Amino acid sequence: MDKNVPHIPVGTLRSFMKDVLLALGVPPDDAETCVDVIITSDLRGIESHGIGRLKYYYDRIKAGQHKVVTExxxxxxxxxxxxxxxxxxxxxxxxxxxxxxxxxxxxxxxxxxxxxxxxxxxxxxxxxxxxxxxxxxxxxxxxxxxxxxxxxxxxxxxxxxxxxxxxxxxxxxxxxxxxxxxxxSQRGKIEIKVREEKPIPSGWVIDQNNQPITDPNQVMTGLDKGLAAFxxxxxxxxxxxxxxxxxxxxxxxxxxxxxxxxxxxxxxxxxxxxxxxxxxxxxxxxxxxxxxxxxxxxxxxxxxxxxxxxxxxxxxxxxxxxxxxxGEKEYEKEKIIRRDGVPIIPNLQKEIKFLQSELGLSQYDFPF
Known part of the structure; x- marks a missing residue:
C-alpha cells in the first residue's frame, strides 16, 4: 500500500460512481449493473478498467456515443x-x-x-x-x-x-x-501510463516505420490517427x-x-x-x-x-x-483492496473532482 496515495473505501467509490451515472440519466438498475462491472475491475487491481474509466464513459455519453437508456x-x-x-x-x-x-x-x-x-x-x-x-x-x-x-x-x-x-x-x-x-498491451494500460506520466516499455507499440514508441501521449494520439499500433x-x-x-x-x-x-x-x-x-x-x-x-x-x-x-x-x-x-493474483489483490480501499493517483483525482463539480455531487468529501 502506497501511503502517499489516498485510498478510497470501495463502498464510497461504488456510491460515487452510481451517482455519476444516475446524474447522467442512466436508470437505477442499469447504473447498479455498470458500477458492479467497473468496481470489480478496481477490486481485482485492474486499474485500466475501473474508476479510471469513469470519465471515459462520461465523455462518450456527453458525445452521444453511448445511450444512457439501454434498449x-x-x-x-x-x-x-x-x-x-x-x-x-x-x-x-x-x-x-x-x-x-x-x-x-x-x-x-x-x-x-x-x-x-x-x-x-x-x-x-x-x-x-x-x-x-x-x-x-x-x-x-x-x-x-x-x-x-x-x-x-x-x-x-x-x-x-x-x-x-x-x-x-x-x-x-x-x-x-x-x-x-x-x-x-491495450489502451487502458497506456491511459494509466499517461496519468502516471511514465513511459511505456519498448516493444509494445510501433509507428508507421516499424519503430518502437515509448511516449504514452504519442501512442494515444497515434492510435486514433492510425500512426501507431500495438x-x-x-x-x-x-x-x-x-x-x-x-x-x-x-x-x-x-x-x-x-x-x-x-x-x-x-x-x-x-x-x-x-x-x-x-x-x-x-x-x-x-x-x-x-x-x-x-x-x-x-x-x-x-x-x-x-x-x-x-x-x-x-x-x-x-x-x-x-x-x-x-486469476490468482487478482483474487489475492481483491482482499487487499477491500481492506485498504482503491488507490487514487493525482491525475485520477483531478478527473474525479471534475465529475464531482460538473454533476453537483458535493456530498462526497474526498481527501484530495
Missing part, C-alpha cells in the same frame, strides 16, 4: 443461441443480459451462446465468465474494439485489442480466470510467434462481428465519414457451458484444481519464489 432487442433466438442488438446503450448492461441468457440456455440445454451487435465498451471481459462460474459453469467472453493492433508484418492498426476471457470453477476458493487482450502477442514478425496473437485477435473479430452481421475493424472507430463522433457499434460473443452435462461438477472442480496445483508446484526458475495460475 436491447432480440434479433434471433433458438434453444441454445441468440443474437441481440444493444442499440448503442450501456455496454455493461447489454453484456450482462447476454451472458445471463447464455447461462440460462446452458442450464436447460447444456450450452448457450449469445452474439451481440451495436454495443459499447463493456468493462473487463473477465466479469462475464465470473457470472458463469458462480452458477457452476464454464464461461467465455469476447469483444472486438476500435482499431489498435497491427497484423503480423504490418504497421497499420487494424484489429482491436480484442480480449479473450475464459473462466472455470475449481475446488479452491479462487477460480481459474484468464482475461487478456490479444496484442501485447504489436500482437508474441511481438514483431514471426520469430517469437507474433502471428499467434494476430490469429487470436482475428478469431475474436470473427466471433464478435461475423456471427451477428455487425461492424468490424474500421467500422468501429466511433467516427462518422464527416468526422463527427458516432456510436462505436461494438460486437460481443458470450458462451456458457453447463459442466454437469459432461461430468459431475465436483469431479470437474477437483480435476481442474489438481491441474492448477501441479502447475504451481512445478520447478521454479532461478530467483523466483512462486508460480501463479490465471
Amino acid at each position: 436491447i432487442e432480440v434479433i434471433r433466438e433458438g434453444p441454445t443461441t441468440a443474437v441481440l442488438d444493444g442499440h448503442h446503450g450501456m455496454g455493461m448492461v447489454v453484456a450482462h443480459k447476454a451472458m445471463q441468457m447464455a447461462i440460462d440456455k446452458a442450464r436447460t440445454y447444456g450450452m448457450g451462446s449469445v452474439a451481440v451487435r451495436n454495443s459499447t465498451h463493456f468493462g473487463i471481459a473477465g466479469y462475464y465468465p465470473l457470472m458463469a462460474i458462480r452458477e457452476g459453469m464454464i464461461g467465455m467472453a469476447f469483444t472486438n474494439a476500435r482499431p489498435a493492433t497491427a497484423p503480423t508484418f504490418g504497421v497499420q492498426p487494424m484489429l482491436g485489442t480484442n480480449p479473450i476471457a475464459f473462466g472455470a470453477p475449481t475446488d479452491e476458493e479462487c477460480p481459474f480466470l484468464y482475461d487478456g487482450s490479444t496484442p501485447i 504489436l500482437p502477442l508474441g511481438g514483431e514478425g514471426e520469430t517469437l510467434a507474433g502471428y499467434k496473437g494476430y490469429g487470436l485477435g482475428t478469431m475474436v473479430e470473427i466471433l464478435s462481428a461475423s456471427l451477428q452481421g455487425g461492424a468490424f475493424m474500421y467500422g468501429l472507430t466511433g467516427i462518422a465519414p464527416d468526422s463527427s463522433k458516432q456510436p462505436f457499434k461494438l460486437g460481443h460473443f458470450f458462451m456458457a457451458i453447463d459442466i454437469e452435462q459432461f461430468c459431475p461438477v465436483d469431479e470437474f472442480k477437483r480435476t481442474t484444481g489438481e491441474i492448477l496445483r501441479e502447475l504451481r508446484a512445478s520447478t521454479k526458475a532461478p530467483g523466483q519464489t512462486r508460480i501463479y495460475t490465471a
